[in-house]
Amino acid sequence: MKAFRERMNRVTDFYKSKRSLPFPFILDQVISLRPTIKRMFGFTYVYLEDRLLFSLRESSKHRSSNGMWLFTTAEHLESLRNEFPLLSGRYRWRSRNNGWVILPSKLENFEEYAFKACELILSGDRRIGRVTRAGTAQFGSRLT
Numbered sequence: 001m002k003a004f005r006e007r008m009n010r011v012t013d014f015y016k017s018k019r020s021l022p023f024p025f026i027l028d029q030v031i032s033l034r035p036t037i038k039r040m041f042g043f044t045y046v047y048l049e050d051r052l053l054f055s056l057r058e059s060s061k062h063r064s065s066n067g068m069w070l071f072t073t074a075e076h077l078e079s080l081r082n083e084f085p086l087l088s089g090r091y092r093w094r095s096r097n098n099g100w101v102i103l104p105s106k107l108e109n110f111e112e113y114a115f116k117a118c119e120l121i122l123s124g125d126r127r128i129g130r131v132t133r134a135g136t137a138q139f140g141s142r143l144t
Contacts, residue, residue, distance in 0.1 A: 055069045067106075073097055081101075103117065
């Protein structure tokens with residue numbers, strides 16, 4: 001019973017804090033996976049076990065970087081391009097083996113693309129997410 005109460009308190013705390021989290025509708029979509037959420041450097045990072053899946057940003061100071069940032073590897077950038085066909089090439093970044101697909105919140109179809117990204121994540125698409133350098137998502141708040 002104590003474990004159940006603790007779990008419910010964590011879920012309640014998450015929903016109370018959602019008001020300050022960017023784009024809560026995205027987190028609502030992936031909550032069933034019980035991700036770990038970390039906040040730093042103006043971003044909200046979402047991990048699943050040892051994989052960094054995406055980050056969210058909504059800042060009044062740096063509006064150009066607002067949206068959903070999907071983490072991937074360079075080898076998957078081209079195939080993810082087909083999932084988001086109206087997304088300009090300037091929103092696909094590569095650095096060595098790492099890749100990012102940025103779904104900017106200023107796009108007209110941002111919500112549609114964000115839901116599409118969540119569908120890919122929920123279906124277990126391994127193109128989204130990459131193992132972090134540390135290999136774990138330490139010090140985050142796990143939603144269990």
